[in-house]
Amino acid sequence: MSEELAKELQQQEDDVTFPRIIGIDAAALKEEGTATSSDLLLAQMLQMEFDREYDAQLRREENKLNGDSKVSISYENYRMVHPFEDSESSEDEVDWQDTRHDPYGPDKPSTIPRRGFVGKGKEITTKHDEVMCGRRNTARMENFAPEFQVGDGIGMDLKLSNRVFNALKQHSYSEQRRSAKVHEKKEHSTSDQAVDAKTRLLLYKMVNAGILESINGCISTGKESVVLHANGGSINEKMVPTECAIKVFKTTLNEFKNRDKYIKDDYRFKDRFSKLYPRKIIHMWVEKEMHNLTRMQKVGIPCPEVVILKKHILVMSFIGQDHVPAPKLKDVKLSTDDMKRAYYQVLHMMQQLYTECKLVHADLSAYNMLWHMGKVWLIDVSQSVELTHPHGLEFLFRDCQNVSRFFQKSGVADAMGERELFNAVSGLGITADNEVDFVAEIEALEKMNEDHVQRRGKHRTISYDESPTDD
Ligand code: ADP
Numbered sequence: 001m002s003e004e005l006a007k008e009l010q011q012q013e014d015d016v017t018f019p020r021i022i023g024i025d026a027a028a029l030k031e032e033g034t035a036t037s038s039d040l041l042l043a044q045m046l047q048m049e050f051d052r053e054y055d056a057q058l059r060r061e062e063n064k065l066n067g068d069s070k071v072s073i074s075y076e077n078y079r080m081v082h083p084f085e086d087s088e089s090s091e092d093e094v095d096w097q098d099t100r101h102d103p104y105g106p107d108k109p110s111t112i113p114r115r116g117f118v119g120k121g122k123e124i125t126t127k128h129d130e131v132m133c134g135r136r137n138t139a140r141m142e143n144f145a146p147e148f149q150v151g152d153g154i155g156m157d158l159k160l161s162n163r164v165f166n167a168l169k170q171h172s173y174s175e176q177r178r179s180a181k182v183h184e185k186k187e188h189s190t191s192d193q194a195v196d197a198k199t200r201l202l203l204y205k206m207v208n209a210g211i212l213e214s215i216n217g218c219i220s221t222g223k224e225s226v227v228l229h230a231n232g233g234s235i236n237e238k239m240v241p242t243e244c245a246i247k248v249f250k251t252t253l254n255e256f257k258n259r260d261k262y263i264k265d266d267y268r269f270k271d272r273f274s275k276l277y278p279r280k281i282i283h284m285w286v287e288k289e290m291h292n293l294t295r296m297q298k299v300g301i302p303c304p305e306v307v308i309l310k311k312h313i314l315v316m317s318f319i320g321q322d323h324v325p326a327p328k329l330k331d332v333k334l335s336t337d338d339m340k341r342a343y344y345q346v347l348h349m350m351q352q353l354y355t356e357c358k359l360v361h362a363d364l365s366a367y368n369m370l371w372h373m374g375k376v377w378l379i380d381v382s383q384s385v386e387l388t389h390p391h392g393l394e395f396l397f398r399d400c401q402n403v404s405r406f407f408q409k410s411g412v413a414d415a416m417g418e419r420e421l422f423n424a425v426s427g428l429g430i431t432a433d434n435e436v437d438f439v440a441e442i443e444a445l446e447k448m449n450e451d452h453v454q455r456r457g458k459h460r461t462i463s464y465d466e467s468p469t470d471d
Pocket residue numbers: 219220221222223224225226227245247304316317318319320325326328367368379380381
């Protein structure tokens with residue numbers, strides 16, 4: 001490689017907005033461990049951007065040198081970036097699960113008014129203005145909570161051009177896939193706590209687009225999801241709730257495999273299920289949670305209001321106040337009167353869910369009911385199923401067991417037993433007087449229902465779009 005080239009590259013390097021970071025040896029940084037993982041990420045992404053440009057330059061040199069000659073010289077060994085297998089293909093970037101308007105069109109302005117420019121005469125600044133756009137891209141970083149570790153860039157008056165910003169995104173995607181393969185074991189042990197790089201970028205974009213004002217930290221870390229608190233901004237001039245909860249579904253975990261049964265047989269998802277990559281199956285969970293919440297909202301069941309869905313991230317209104325999430329029903333100490341009111345409210349919600357939403361919660365317990373403003377709020381409905389689900393009634397019976405036991409234990413004298421509650425919710429009037437027979441009758445009903453659906457299916461396939469109450 002020529003010295004000339006090296007000089008030229010140096011010159012290019014100087015032109016880049018991050019001279020201090022570009023030079024960093026990513027390998028050396030790696031040694032520092034996970035505390036600096038975001039700085040590392042940023043540095044690595046920039047390094048890769050640099051490497052790519054370097055390779056492109058090499059390729060140009062190579063072409064120039066070889067021309068039409070039959071014998072050619074290859075610079076292959078000098079390349080920084082080597083090709084790698086990408087089995088998942090770019091397909092997984094498709095936003096097919098977004099049923100709402102996509103607020104992140106390219107160059108979407110968040111502070112520039114509709115007409116697309118500000119100022120007068122020569123001083124006009126358009127939404128494409130490099131400096132403005134760049135500052136906006138980086139300024140938003142400041143709105144991340146400390147654990148997001150966006151890096152030291154904050155203090156440096158950084159400018160991130162849209163091109164670099166988009167490049168960073170692409171790098172983080174492909175790099176993450178690559179390193180996920182290489183470091184699979186290591187990843188598993190560390191990814192439990194924080195959100196991963198891809199998620200951070202998506203969240204960063206939401207802040208950048210003004211949908212969220214800030215992201216304030218973690219409310220809950222579960223096996224399948226991480227829930228964060230955020231302050232809302234606006235979408236297309238429509239205000240987002242001031243306090244939001246962001247549910248990030250984990251994309252690396254196996255837990256979801258155990259949940260196949262909830263979704264596989266839900267007719268809304270049946271056709272699509274078999275053809276999907278694991279990541280897409282998780283997208284489907286998020287989509288399901290969104291649709292279920294929307295249905296519940298429509299019939300007036302107290303539950304979070306959906307703000308937006310983006311890949312494996314669901315933003316919804318926050319149930320709680322001043323950053324403090326509402327307590328779970330299992331944790332809250334209620335007066336006898338309140339507990340009794342809570343019971344009747346839950347009974348009513350279960351009935352509404354069944355008869356009006358045509359849904360079974362399927363994970364209803366005192367863990368997924370929050371006590372807020374003197375009433376019970378239902379959350380966590382990604383696994384909720386249609387009544388026609390082949391195991392829907394069994395799930396309903398399990399919900400009834402949880403609810404019945406909880407309220408009886410909490411001293412609500414009126415609380416029905418599980419079988420009575422099941423009949424009160426479903427109106428099915430099953431008469432068996434012990435659990436075994438009761439469940440057997442439930443299963444027989446499900447079987448009948450299934451046969452019926454299959455017979456109907458011969459004449460007409462029910463498609464997802466025809467689901468009765470979704471929008
Ligand atoms: P999972 O149990 O599958 O991890 P949940 O939806 O139950 O997911 O959320 C986990 C916890 O996060 C809840 O128990 C609750 O404390 C909190 N949480 C979830 N959504 C909200 C919300 N919209 N407002 C306030 N807190 C929430």
